[in-house]
Amino acid sequence: MSNKQQVLTSEAVLEKYGKALVGKTVLITGVSDDSIAGELAVQLANVDPKLLILSARAESKVAPVMEKIQKAKPNVQTRFLNMDLGNLSAIRKAVDHDLQDVPQIDHLVCVAGVMASPYNKTVDGFETQLGVNYIANFLLVKLLLPKIKAAGPSSSVIIVASSAVRHGKVFFDDIGFSDGKTYEPMVAYGQSNAARVMFVKELAERLKGQGVRTYSIDPGAVRSGLQRHFTPEFKQQIEEWSKAGPLTDLDGNPFTIPQWTSTSEGAATMITGMIDPTIAGEFTALVPSGASVGDYEAHELRDQDPKRYEGNGVLKAVHNVENVIAPALIKQHFDLRTDLAKIDEFLIKLDGTKNKNNLGANAILGVSMACARAGAAARNVPLYEFLARTAGYPTSYTMPVPFFNVINGGRHSGNPVAFQEFMVAPVGAESMSHAVQMGSEVYQALKKIVSSKHGASACGIGDEGGFAPPISHPTEALGLLLGAIKNAGHEGKVKIGIDPASSEFFKSGNYDLGFKTNQPHSLSPAELQSLYSSLLGKYPIILLEDPFAEDDWSSWTAFNKTCKVELVGDDLLATNVERVELAKSKEACNSLLLKINQIGSITEAMEAAKKAYSYGWRVFVSHRSGETIDDFIADLTVAIGAGHLKSGSPCRGERVAKYNRLMDIEDELRATGGSFKYAGPEFVK
Numbered sequence: 158m159s160n161k162q163q164v165l166t167s168e169a170v171l172e173k174y175g176k177a178l179v180g181k182t183v184l185i186t187g188v189s190d191d192s193i194a195g196e197l198a199v200q201l202a203n204v205d206p207k208l209l210i211l212s213a214r215a216e217s218k219v220a221p222v223m224e225k226i227q228k229a230k231p232n233v234q235t236r237f238l239n240m241d242l243g244n245l246s247a248i249r250k251a252v253d254h255d256l257q258d259v260p261q262i263d264h265l266v267c268v269a270g271v272m273a274s275p276y277n278k279t280v281d282g283f284e285t286q287l288g289v290n291y292i293a294n295f296l297l298v299k300l301l302l303p304k305i306k307a308a309g310p311s312s313s314v315i316i317v318a319s320s321a322v323r324h325g326k327v328f329f330d331d332i333g334f335s336d337g338k339t340y341e342p343m344v345a346y347g348q349s350n351a352a353r354v355m356f357v358k359e360l361a362e363r364l365k366g367q368g369v370r371t372y373s374i375d376p377g378a379v380r381s382g383l384q385r386h387f388t389p390e391f392k393q394q395i396e397e398w399s400k401a402g403p404l405t406d407l408d409g410n411p412f413t414i415p416q417w418t419s420t421s422e423g424a425a426t427m428i429t430g431m432i433d434p435t436i437a438g439e440f441t442a443l444v445p446s447g448a449s450v451g452d453y454e455a456h457e458l459r460d461q462d463p464k465r466y467e468g469n470g471v472l473k474a475v476h477n478v479e480n481v482i483a484p485a486l487i488k489q490h491f492d493l494r495t496d497l498a499k500i501d502e503f504l505i506k507l508d509g510t511k512n513k514n515n516l517g518a519n520a521i522l523g524v525s526m527a528c529a530r531a532g533a534a535a536r537n538v539p540l541y542e543f544l545a546r547t548a549g550y551p552t553s554y555t556m557p558v559p560f561f562n563v564i565n566g567g568r569h570s571g572n573p574v575a576f577q578e579f580m581v582a583p584v585g586a587e588s589m590s591h592a593v594q595m596g597s598e599v600y601q602a603l604k605k606i607v608s609s610k611h612g613a614s615a616c617g618i619g620d621e622g623g624f625a626p627p628i629s630h631p632t633e634a635l636g637l638l639l640g641a642i643k644n645a646g647h648e649g650k651v652k653i654g655i656d657p658a659s660s661e662f663f664k665s666g667n668y669d670l671g672f673k674t675n676q677p678h679s680l681s682p683a684e685l686q687s688l689y690s691s692l693l694g695k696y697p698i699i700l701l702e703d704p705f706a707e708d709d710w711s712s713w714t715a716f717n718k719t720c721k722v723e724l725v726g727d728d729l730l731a732t733n734v735e736r737v738e739l740a741k742s743k744e745a746c747n748s749l750l751l752k753i754n755q756i757g758s759i760t761e762a763m764e765a766a767k768k769a770y771s772y773g774w775r776v777f778v779s780h781r782s783g784e785t786i787d788d789f790i791a792d793l794t795v796a797i798g799a800g801h802l803k804s805g806s807p808c809r810g811e812r813v814a815k816y817n818r819l820m821d822i823e824d825e826l827r828a829t830g831g832s833f834k835y836a837g838p839e840f841v842k
């Protein structure tokens with residue numbers, strides 16, 4: 158760990174988060190005028206807790222602290238709790254008798270400890286440092302847990318430990334150092350710290366999901382009464398260690414002896430553990446999958462075990478996250494607030510292949526997304542702001558035009574139509590939420606038309622929540638859309654996008670529009686191009702995605718010369734900077750479809766977007782047909798100012814999750830006075 162870390166005072170932490178302690182009950186052990194616990198009590202009194210229970214072996218230790226509090230904050234209640242941590246029955250008595258009238262404890266902060274003392278034993282016969290620093294804390298937490306849980310979510314158990322844990326280990330075969338014969342004060346201190354830190358880890362595991370913040374903390378080197386057993390020789394030795402540079406812990410990681418800090422700075426670490434919202438939390442991510450997968454996408458690792466999920470299981474990817482990525486990543490000690498690019502680079506190197514074949518793009522992406530979420534929390538900013546700042550985009554935001562895929566064909570449904578997606582885009586809406594309303598109204602109007610033309614049974618939906626009526630030709634789908642837009646009353650304000658996903662029906666140099674039927678309908682690239690041109694001439698189409706197959710470069714380039722609408726490369730580009738550069742060199746398109754799982758890390762996806770923007774192209778963010786309820790791409794779209802995204806129909810939870818998140822972002826920006834606009838008719842920033 159580096160000494161360059163910013164060290165905060167208690168005052169600074171309380172100024173930011175102290176409100177959370179108003180009216181709370183806090184129990185602190187080890188209180189005396191010359192301890193961090195005493196400083197903590199005085200600091201906490203400033204933010205008006207209800208009750209401070211101050212524990213020590215003798216009232217005389219606590220009295221000066223109480224006096225200070227009384228003077229500064231006469232309304233804050235304090236109470237002395239007599240408890241000798243070297244005596245387990247004294248702990249039981251204190252909890253059972255003296256705290257009977259306290260129904261709940263919001264925060265338990267166990268500061269009391271012994272450091273490097275001469276050999277001694279507790280009343281119960283344990284070596285003193287182990288007995289006081291670990292066993293007493295164990296019992297105290299066990300006895301107080303019902304009261305802590307009664308305090309509800311955001312209560313906390315904080316156990317103060319020390320950097321001595323880094324070279325501390327528990328000597329299970331001889332926990333008492335042969336009755337003192339082999340006793341070395343610092344080794345025993347290390348053992349007691351290893352024991353209390355492992356205890357807290359297990360406690361946190363057992364309290365998972367119950368809202369009790371559980372941390373062991375290292376307050377740094379604080380001058381306090383704790384060092385009363387330090388001999389001059391020992392102090393000299395510490396000086397020498399500090400000068401010698403980084404030491405190595407039991408995992409082989411370097412660390413330096415912390416510099417001396419003030420009691421306020423030491424107490425700040427405990428307050429951070431108790432209430433700082435940015436250090437708490439579990440950050441997760443769900444990774445999507447596609448049905449029409451391009452040849453240039455990163456490798457999605459599936460088990461290929463025919464006995465499970467027809468080979469589609471992902472146990473290998475999960476194993477890679479848990480057993481390969483997690484241990485390696487944790488050792489790097491990246492700073493989540495600033496290091497997303499370094500984290501992703503590390504993961505890519507750890508995989509070691511160009512296509513993420515070893516660990517799987519699905520394994521890597523999930524970690525990358527979760528790290529981005531953790532980074533946002535650590536910076537205390539929303540995910541979209543974190544991503545915008547990370548990639549260097551301005552924080553004046555553009556809410557995207559949602560492209561709702563309301564008719565599903567191609568690989569996404571069982572009807573005969575070859576083109577995969579027919580989307581409606583409310584460019585004339587006034588806001589994101591208005592766009593969702595318009596899109597939903599068109600969707601419902603379409604349902605009525607489909608039902609009256611093809612019967613109620615034709616209102617079943619495809620992979621992305623769009624209807625999949627039994628139509629064959631794209632003009633039939635477009636006719637249905639025009640009717641729905643008109644019936645919903647949004648003519649002129651809702652435009653159309655099409656994704657033929659043509660790699661799926663590219664066969665031997667031609668395009669077979671009958672590929673889902675037993676009647677081939679083969680078009681040459683030139684014939685397909687003229688079909689597109691005629692559709693663009695007749696319908697209010699503003700966007701065309703993957704009109705040609707991923708390797709049919711000449712058709713792309715030829716069409717791009719005359720095409721007047723946004724021409725989006727999906728399978729063509731695979732969200733891959735190298736493919737984007739290649740497409741630019743061939744002048745093949747003017748927009749990147751951005752799918753995070755095509756490339757497999759957030760940093761690379763954002764780099765592909767940057768590259769596209771640098772060519773003056775647009776960026777269209779996309780879900781996958783095999784989506785999840787994860788709404789990450791909503792924040793990403795806002796962060797990079799893409800101005801439009803597609804996430805399927807206003808139907809099915811995994812599609813709607815993204816639109817809901819976008820409406821939430823819009824509300825949040827409005828409420829906080831953030832700068833934003835709706836992308837509107839140009840559907841770009």
Ligand SMILES: O=C(O)[C@@H](CO)OP(=O)(O)O
Binds near residue numbers: 658727
């Ligand atoms: O082709 C597409 O653009 C996507 C998303 O709509 O479909 P899939 O996830 O099946 O590749």
